[in-house]
Amino acid sequence: MREIEQKIHPNLPPTTVWGYDGQYPGPTIEAQQGEPVYVRWMNKLPNEHLLPVDETIHSSKIPYDSTGVRVVTHLHGGNVEHTSDGKPTAWFTRDFEQTGPKFKKKDYYYVNDQPPATLWYHDHSLGITRLNVYAGLAGLYLLRNDREESLGLPSGEYEIPLVLQDRSFNDDGSLFYPTARSGTDSDSPNPNPSIVSQFFGDTSVVNGKAWPRLSVDPRKYRFRILNGSNCRFYNLKLFEYNESDGTTGAGGPPFTLVGNDGGLLASPVTIEDRLEIGTGKRADVVVDFSDYAGQTLLVHNDAAAPYRGPDINTGEQQPLPDVMLVDVAADDVDDPSQVPSTLAEVPEIPVDSVDEERYLPMTMSSDEYGRPLHLLGSEAESSPHKLYDPVTEEPTLNDTEIWSFANLTGMSHPMHMHLVHFQVLGRQPYSEYDPEAETIDIESLEPPAPEEMGWNDVVTANPGEVTHVIVHFGGFEGLFNDQTGWYMWHCHMLEHEDHDMMRPFRVLPYSGGDNDDGS
Ligand code: C2O
Ligand code: CU
Numbered sequence: 001m002r003e004i005e006q007k008i009h010p011n012l013p014p015t016t017v018w019g020y021d022g023q024y025p026g027p028t029i030e031a032q033q034g035e036p037v038y039v040r041w042m043n044k045l046p047n048e049h050l051l052p053v054d055e056t057i058h059s060s061k062i063p064y065d066s067t068g069v070r071v072v073t074h075l076h077g078g079n080v081e082h083t084s085d086g087k088p089t090a091w092f093t094r095d096f097e098q099t100g101p102k103f104k105k106k107d108y109y110y111v112n113d114q115p116p117a118t119l120w121y122h123d124h125s126l127g128i129t130r131l132n133v134y135a136g137l138a139g140l141y142l143l144r145n146d147r148e149e150s151l152g153l154p155s156g157e158y159e160i161p162l163v164l165q166d167r168s169f170n171d172d173g174s175l176f177y178p179t180a181r182s183g184t185d186s187d188s189p190n191p192n193p194s195i196v197s198q199f200f201g202d203t204s205v206v207n208g209k210a211w212p213r214l215s216v217d218p219r220k221y222r223f224r225i226l227n228g229s230n231c232r233f234y235n236l237k238l239f240e241y242n243e244s245d246g247t248t249g250a251g252g253p254p255f256t257l258v259g260n261d262g263g264l265l266a267s268p269v270t271i272e273d274r275l276e277i278g279t280g281k282r283a284d285v286v287v288d289f290s291d292y293a294g295q296t297l298l299v300h301n302d303a304a305a306p307y308r309g310p311d312i313n314t315g316e317q318q319p320l321p322d323v324m325l326v327d328v329a330a331d332d333v334d335d336p337s338q339v340p341s342t343l344a345e346v347p348e349i350p351v352d353s354v355d356e357e358r359y360l361p362m363t364m365s366s367d368e369y370g371r372p373l374h375l376l377g378s379e380a381e382s383s384p385h386k387l388y389d390p391v392t393e394e395p396t397l398n399d400t401e402i403w404s405f406a407n408l409t410g411m412s413h414p415m416h417m418h419l420v421h422f423q424v425l426g427r428q429p430y431s432e433y434d435p436e437a438e439t440i441d442i443e444s445l446e447p448p449a450p451e452e453m454g455w456n457d458v459v460t461a462n463p464g465e466v467t468h469v470i471v472h473f474g475g476f477e478g479l480f481n482d483q484t485g486w487y488m489w490h491c492h493m494l495e496h497e498d499h500d501m502m503r504p505f506r507v508l509p510y511s512g513g514d515n516d517d518g519s
Contacts, residue, residue: 001071001137002044009210013173017136017208018045024208025163025228026121026139033145037110041073041086043094049128050135052179052193056369057127057498061089061388068093070100071132074124075110075141076280077117077261077421077457082485084108085418088126088502100126102486113481114421115263115344115455116148118224118282130199130230130494134177136208138163138228148344153258154222154286154337160214161224164277166201166232166320167210190369197372198231198495200305200318213325218293219335222258223285227277231493232320233307233412233460235274238287241298241325252297256339259284262421262455264344269450274302276451278414280492281458283451286339294330299323309463311410346454347477349400349423349470351442357402358393359435362461362491364409367499374409374491374501380435386500393505395473397484402440404468405461406430413496414458415467418487419507421455421480422471424448433466440468458492473507484509 004022005014020026020041031037047067055064062070070093074086083090083104091100119141123132140161153159168176179193203210227234238252255271258264261282268286277283289297301323304312361377363384375384378392385392395401402425405415426445445468452459461467474482490502 001042003046003050006208008169008173008205008208012169012210015169015173015175016050017175018050018132019136020139024136026137028140028142028161029121030142030144031110031112033112033114033116033143036112038107039110040107041071043069043071043092043096045069045071045094047094049131051131051175051177053128053131054191054193054195056191057195058387062127063098066098068097070125070128071123071137072100072125073108073121073137074418075108075119075121077119078110078141079114079419079480079483080110081483082487084110085487086124087486087488088124088129091125111481112143114143115479116143116145117261117263117455118226118259118284119143120226120228120282122228127498130498131177133228133494134167134175134199134230140224140226142224148264151340151343152336152338154220158220158337159222159224161207161226163207163226163228164234164323165205165228166230167203167205168201169203190371194369194371195499196495198306198316198493200232200316200320201229202318202320204320204323206324211322211324213327215327215329216289217329217333218290219333220286220288220290220337220339223287225277225283225285227279227281229279231279231495232305233279233303233414234277234301234323235303236277236323237274237300237302238326239298239300240292241296243296248298248300252292253287253289255283255285255287257283257285257451258339258343260451260454261457265454266346267341267343268339269453271451276303276449276460278458278460278492280414280416289326289328290335292328293332295328297326297328299326306411308412309410349472349476351425351470353400354402354470355399356395357404357440359404359406361406362409362413373499374413374496376501376503385503387502391504391506393489393503394508395505396508397482397510398474400470400472402468402470404433404435404440404466405459406433406466407461407463410463412460412462413501414492415461415489416458416492417471417489417505419483420471420473421457422459422469423454424452424456424459425468425470427462427465427467430464430466483507
């Protein structure tokens with residue numbers, strides 16, 4: 001991780017960013033299932049942070065007055081040992097001069113014993129994740145295998161990663177990140193700088209370029225789309241675009257979803273309208289441009305920010321409609337690629353095997369400065385928990401559980417679990433949910449959206465609803481692998497995650513007893 005200057009847009013002076021291996025976003029790591037990878041993530045960043053650091057966040061746990069920037073890299077979606085998971089307290093400063101309490105090793109071990117998938121890596125340092133990721137510390141990690149290769153999906157130059165982020169810039173090209181909450185003034189009791197409730201940038205950045213355009217041939221492409229924004233959701237659709245007057249015309253080619261967070265779907269799903277990609281999520285899609293030779297298309301986003309619910313009317317609404325342009329070449333080309341009707345085995349986790357159902361309320365509170373705080377709880381009556389409260393979610397290896405996220409706040413939150421991939425069972429209004437009931441009537445739930453098929457590690461929990469996911473801890477039907485120890489679950493809006501909307505969970509070994517799980 002180094003500080004570098006990068007040209008984000010031709011009309012903007014170079015921007016100072018932080019990159020892995022000197023680039024933002026970081027290099028795409030390509031790994032093969034069954035071939036483990038070791039990575040030594042090395043911190044070569046300057047002593048001072050690039051962005052305003054609010055030292056009131058987890059102030060009793062973070063040595064803010066000591067030198068150096070704390071980083072730690074998490075492999076998001078990685079079914080990995082806990083000592084290589086990159087948990088927030090496993091941070092380290094430049095050249096490992098200082099390390100956090102849960103730092104265990106320099107060389108992270110990724111066993112790659114899970115289905116091929118679009119994973120990503122990003123910083124996860126305690127209390128400053130939002131700033132480290134915003135500065136540029138994120139990249140893709142594509143896990144492949146021969147079976148997937150043999151499907152004949154578009155590959156090579158026709159397989160393109162798209163890292164979607166929103167950023168704001170100052171006139172001199174530097175990254176803009178707010179130092180204070182909007183609507184507060186200098187005589188408010190807020191710390192300065194202060195964490196903001198949410199961050200939404202005014203500029204679409206794709207693969208480190210502002211409002212880019214992509215040239216394609218009139219044929220099929222596979223796009224590995226990552227929503228790597230701090231807080232923003234995307235709801236994407238392609239439109240024909242008239243550049244002379246900047247207007248959109250008819251809808252363009254649909255997205256054909258072939259995979260999401262945790263790997264390929266059982267069969268492809270054509271997204272008829274908008275493709276929702278929550279913060280932190282991935283969409284593995286094929287788009288066929290063959291009917292659009294010679295045209296320009298716009299990748300359009302209509303997701304509100306914040307996303308859904310009463311809070312979208314609070315005045316901080318920051319839509320970002322234009323994501324990028326796609327220029328389709330005029331000349332026909334051969335296209336030997338295909339999208340087979342069967343992609344992978346995705347066995348359903350059986351609901352009748354559930355060992356535990358967890359009612360997980362998400363509520364609003366405020367911190368000691370009166371700033372809004374989104375918190376996670378484990379029971380209706382008890383007060384919600386902060387990050388450092390004792391662990392309340394302790395599944396045993398090989399257990400199957402339903403996690404029911406009950407969103408009692410005013411906006412949608414993208415809920416993420418480390419280590420595992422879950423299946424979305426469905427949603428119901430909060431008023432119809434009875435946490436005391438013995439079983440959940442799956443039939444009565446609003447079924448998952450088409451883009452929520454298969455294996456997910458982030459799910460959109462909408463306000464006023466309970467979102468149920470089913471998860472198995474450990475290997476399942478030959479997929480994934482057994483891991484025990486401490487991991488995190490949290491909202492993937494990074495300002496929320498940094499501000500206590502994050503909790504540990506701990507996978508216990510079958511027999512209780514001792515294991516080195518870093519507790
Ligand atoms: Cu991508 Cu704990 O996060
Ligand atoms: Cu949140």
